Amino acid sequence: MRHAISVLVDNEAGVLSRVVGLFSGRGFNIESLSVAPTLDPTKSKMVITTDGNDQVIEQIKKQLNKLINVIKVVDYVGKDFVEREMILVKVNARAETRAEALRVADIFRARVVDVSPFSYTLALTGDKDKLQAFVDLLSPMGIIDFIRTGAIIMEREMHGRRKSEE
Amino acid sequence: MIMKKISGACAFLEALRCEGVKHVFGYPGGAVLDIFDAILDAPDIEFILSRHEQGAVHAADGYARASGKVGVCLVTSGPGATNTVTGIATACMDSIPIVVFTGQVSTNLIGNDAFQEADIVGITRPCTKHNYLIKDVADLPRIVKEAFYIASTGRPGPVLVDIPKDVMKSLISFNSPDKVCLEGYSPTYRGHHGQVRRIVSTLLKSRRPVIYAGGGVVHSNASKELTDFARMMRIPVTTTLMGLGVFPAEDPLSLGMLGMHGTYAANMAITETDCLITVGARFDDRVTGKIDEFAPKAKIIHIDIDPTSISKNVQVDLPVVGDCRIVLKDMLGDLEAKTREIQDLRKNIEPWLSRIDTWKKDQPLRYEKSSAIKPQYVIEAIDEIAPDDTIVATEVGQNQMWTAQFYKFSRPRLFLTSGGLGTMGYGFPAAIGAQVAFPGRTVIDIAGDGSIQMNIQELATVVQYNLPVKVMILNNGFLGMVRQWQSLFYKGRYSHTALTISPDFVKLAEAYGAHGLRAREPSEVKDVITEALRIKGPVFVDFVVEPEEDVYPMVPAGAPINNMLLV
Numbered sequence A: 001m002r003h004a005i006s007v008l009v010d011n012e013a014g015v016l017s018r019v020v021g022l023f024s025g026r027g028f029n030i031e032s033l034s035v036a037p038t039l040d041p042t043k044s045k046m047v048i049t050t051d052g053n054d055q056v057i058e059q060i061k062k063q064l065n066k067l068i069n070v071i072k073v074v075d076y077v078g079k080d081f082v083e084r085e086m087i088l089v090k091v092n093a094r095a096e097t098r099a100e101a102l103r104v105a106d107i108f109r110a111r112v113v114d115v116s117p118f119s120y121t122l123a124l125t126g127d128k129d130k131l132q133a134f135v136d137l138l139s140p141m142g143i144i145d146f147i148r149t150g151a152i153i154m155e156r157e158m159h160g161r162r163k164s165e166e
Numbered sequence B: 001m002i003m004k005k006i007s008g009a010c011a012f013l014e015a016l017r018c019e020g021v022k023h024v025f026g027y028p029g030g031a032v033l034d035i036f037d038a039i040l041d042a043p044d045i046e047f048i049l050s051r052h053e054q055g056a057v058h059a060a061d062g063y064a065r066a067s068g069k070v071g072v073c074l075v076t077s078g079p080g081a082t083n084t085v086t087g088i089a090t091a092c093m094d095s096i097p098i099v100v101f102t103g104q105v106s107t108n109l110i111g112n113d114a115f116q117e118a119d120i121v122g123i124t125r126p127c128t129k130h131n132y133l134i135k136d137v138a139d140l141p142r143i144v145k146e147a148f149y150i151a152s153t154g155r156p157g158p159v160l161v162d163i164p165k166d167v168m169k170s171l172i173s174f175n176s177p178d179k180v181c182l183e184g185y186s187p188t189y190r191g192h193h194g195q196v197r198r199i200v201s202t203l204l205k206s207r208r209p210v211i212y213a214g215g216g217v218v219h220s221n222a223s224k225e226l227t228d229f230a231r232m233m234r235i236p237v238t239t240t241l242m243g244l245g246v247f248p249a250e251d252p253l254s255l256g257m258l259g260m261h262g263t264y265a266a267n268m269a270i271t272e273t274d275c276l277i278t279v280g281a282r283f284d285d286r287v288t289g290k291i292d293e294f295a296p297k298a299k300i301i302h303i304d305i306d307p308t309s310i311s312k313n314v315q316v317d318l319p320v321v322g323d324c325r326i327v328l329k330d331m332l333g334d335l336e337a338k339t340r341e342i343q344d345l346r347k348n349i350e351p352w353l354s355r356i357d358t359w360k361k362d363q364p365l366r367y368e369k370s371s372a373i374k375p376q377y378v379i380e381a382i383d384e385i386a387p388d389d390t391i392v393a394t395e396v397g398q399n400q401m402w403t404a405q406f407y408k409f410s411r412p413r414l415f416l417t418s419g420g421l422g423t424m425g426y427g428f429p430a431a432i433g434a435q436v437a438f439p440g441r442t443v444i445d446i447a448g449d450g451s452i453q454m455n456i457q458e459l460a461t462v463v464q465y466n467l468p469v470k471v472m473i474l475n476n477g478f479l480g481m482v483r484q485w486q487s488l489f490y491k492g493r494y495s496h497t498a499l500t501i502s503p504d505f506v507k508l509a510e511a512y513g514a515h516g517l518r519a520r521e522p523s524e525v526k527d528v529i530t531e532a533l534r535i536k537g538p539v540f541v542d543f544v545v546e547p548e549e550d551v552y553p554m555v556p557a558g559a560p561i562n563n564m565l566l567v
């Protein structure tokens, strides 16, 4: 099962390498990874999406917690959260596909961020499934290139009241 | 108050003093010249010069295992640093508290492929508990303090601190922080009380309980609690290689070691038990054999300070994260009010104990006598002759397994061996470290003729510091353990395991200025051991033993542990 795990770490040299080394050294899989400093600039937050059965995920979380520079590990499975990734797609846009490409972009509310006589570059944010659907629809037109970020994730506030009052 | 500024090198020594460091093992070089210069003015810190950095790390490790204190090692950058890697990995696998300080090129040169530069922090990241590069001398006191704290608390382990040359030269007004503040590190010592109570009640209901104790019992100094607990309940105890000594080997409840070369009784007891009480052990594959058939009938209880050890290899029914000693004390406390139940358990266990006795009687550890010296006999003779508080290190291979089987350890911290990594060349330098920690005690390294040659240069160290380490070489002319596998599993095709050329160990010892002795006949064994122990200085003893003796019982790799090859 796919898990999105956020890891709060000390924002210092070598920490990313400790986390990534742990995954490769123990044969765990990283599907995507994003990392940046938090509101508190002495800390960074990583979001790692990974795959594994319950026992593997449990080990991943424990092993992450064991790293001295890891402050907090949160697994979002079972939680209510918003997740976003971003994609840039450069799609073929010659006479016959030019209008169609724009139509697809419009349906997904993607933005055109670069135009040439032969191509559009489209930017879209969304969760993994939405991005995949977008790519699937564009691919018959001929995708020239695409690049995608890792997921970022945030727990939702409860409607009407704060989570802490639950 | 205006404080006098001192150099980073002096601050380093001051930081060691704050940690109570009395001994440092190591080797100098360009990047650490400043610290070595400062050491000349620090008579309170004794420096022991090894002859190879690997030897220095193993010595710090042996010092730590024997004394329970943090072992300290200091080497130069580049090759000095990379030479420590095997020693660090050895300590990491066995959870040994050491701190290794490496010199580094100046901060402005880092990343430039400077002379004798190695990214030792990068290299040792996966084999340390934690490591540091000090970039600013202002951080030095804090980092040294954290390094000792991390090494010695929780599940212990090695910490490496890399110190660039310019940091050693920079000036600082030294101020040691009063306490360590690490947001991401707070080991759990006290076990969950509800869980402790569940463990006690499960155990009281069992009929065939066994305790499986490992190195965690040594690290948490829980040997007394474990022994009290086992004797009070009359629960038999088997230990891992790392746990030997935590329960007295001569106690009737002792089953000896379990696993690949464990005793018949221990491996059978594991297979038949209905309640396995695991204390500070980690279900290593050399212990469990085929994992699905390990303790198949048991409710598995696991007490360990490291959450990652729990349910890593074997699914555990009742885990508790905590310090073994504290959890055992809690269990003993919980049992105080349960005298009736304890009585019942002791009664219920009777048939189980007699079954175990039958296993012990039917299949004791044994070997056949012959006209050649049997290596097992040498171990038994050493055990008989050496004083009770003798510290015994081993190398790796058959020598190690025979020591584990035939030497009866009565308490912890007497047996120093590389369990997890299985590092040949560990024993001799580890014995040096133990001898430095306990100058008055007998320290023996039981070696193979292969392993001893991996750190034989340390002969110079024992002679220089007059460390009276006794090295007992079981000289079989082979890389014996590998030969045994070739004999059993590769149709006897001995590929590169015969040591056709070895030095004359007696002459070699003498060439270094140590003593050399030799025994060729069984009748000479005891006299030679007695003589070696009588000599004041370091001694090499060459026992010319049966060349093709095998270690039994043996569980073939990947087989269930009740599937033992017997003598």
Ligand SMILES: Cc1ncc(C[n+]2csc(CCOP(=O)(O)OP(=O)(O)O)c2C)c(N)n1
Pocket (backbone or CB within 6 Å): B395, B396, B397, B398, B399, B400, B422, B423, B424, B425, B447, B448, B449, B450, B451, B452, B474, B476, B478, B479, B480, B481, B482
């Ligand atoms: C550094 C290292 N290299 C290789 C091995 C693999 N190995 C395990 S036991 C062994 C043979 C050891 O021979 P010896 O020291 O003569 O001891 P014996 O088994 O004969 O008692 C070898 C090569 C190892 N454990 N460590």
